[in-house]
Amino acid sequence: MTSINTASRSLVPSDAGLLESTSRYGVGTHPNDRGLPVARWLTAVMRFPIGLAASWFVMAIVVMWALFPALFTSYSGTVGVARQQLRAPSAEHWLGTDALGRDLLARVIYGAANSLSGAFVAVGVGLVIGTTLGLLAGSARGRVDGAIMRIVDVLLSIPQLLLSLSIVILLGFGTVNAAIAVGVTSIASFARLARSEVVRVRASDYVEAAFGSGGTFVRVLLRHILPNSLTSVVALAALQFGSAILAISTLGFLGYGAPPPTPEWGLLIAEGRNYIARAWWLTTVPGVVVILVVLSANRINQSFGKDRT
Missing domain, CATH: 1.10.287 (Helix Hairpins)
Known part of the structure; x- marks a missing residue:
């Protein structure tokens, strides 16, 4: 033992x-x-998620371009340099020059302010007007709902590009008018989504209790229905931001956006298409910038969608 x-x-x-x-x-x-x-x-x-980090980096750079363009280039976005026409990318001009001797990188950097501001205006127009219409339709119901939704159906039946072109022709050319036209085309999408969310919230027990306790229609609408209906609408606004940049660039490419010599990404692509055989960078660089910004905005919105789910 x-x-x-x-x-x-x-x-x-x-x-x-x-x-x-x-x-x-x-x-x-x-x-x-x-x-x-x-x-x-x-x-x-x-x-x-490396892709998400790259998307945030791209958006941060573009926003810095729009706010502080002078920090990224010493050249002017509208004034060219004599005898510097159609220079290939080099150490002096990183992205080359255009037909008037203007530095392309400076044009792209200064064009970020016009493109981003136009996208914000477009999203703001669609968000405010569309949400208001959807809120009224979902809350008032009856004839008001029917009348508003018929207007929405008419807007949805018209192709967005055709509608935006018609509005720009009526308002006149320019970045702001093009942004308003793009915003009007997105009103129907915001109105339908806002109405569906309002109808869902309107049927909730706490909303019925608010009405039963003596709450007025406007008070219940602003205090209970509207705040609880904005989550999906704000998500759609984030998604529409990239689409608005693409739509505004399309109008600028067609000649309905900012007039020359204002730097705008769609206009830059249109100006360089006549020299694509001998100066490919005039169309390639602005096109790549537009694609990267749109993809980055959509990737960031997808990440927000995953966080919500």
């Missing part, structure tokens, strides 16, 4: 040895576990 007890005790580490191991390596930091933090770090890096 004594030999058995002695052998079993020899298999159990002594308290002194346990304390020595703990004091040397720390609790849970055995020498064999030193590689785990590195593996966890590599796993976290592999799982990090």
Whole structure:
């Protein structure tokens, strides 16, 4: 019995040895576990959404272009340099020059303000007017709902490009007018979504309780229905931002946007198409910028959608 007890005790580490191991390596930091933090770090890096980070980086750069263009270029966006026409990309002009000797990088940078501001105006017009119409249709119901939704159906039946071209012709050329035209084409989408959300919220128990406790229509509408109906509408606004940039660039390409020599991305592509055989960068660079901004805006909106779900 004594030999058995002695052998079993020899298999159990002594308290002194346990304390020595703990004091040397720390609790849970055995020498064999030193590689785990590195593996966890590599796993976290592999799982990090690189595409989302790149999208945020692109949008941050473009916003900085729009706010502080002078920090990124020393050239003018409208004035050319004599004898510098159609220069290929070089150390002096990173993205080359156009037919009038204007630095293309400066044109793209200064054009960000027009394109982004136009997109914000377009989204704002669609968001405010469309949400208001949807809110009234979903809350008032009856004939008001029927009349508003018939107007929405008419807007949806007209192709967006045709409708925006018609509005621009009526209002006149320019970035603001083009943005208003693009915003009008998105009113129907905002109105339908806002109406569906209002109808859903309107049938909730707390809204019925608010009406039952003596709340007026306007008070219940502004305090309960509207705040709880804006989540999906704001998400649609984020999605429409990239589409608005693309639509405004399309109008600028067709000649209905900002007039020359104002730098605007769609106008830059249109000006360079006549020289595409000898100066490919005049159309390629602005086109790539538009594509990157639109894809980045859509990728950021998708990330918000995943967070909501």
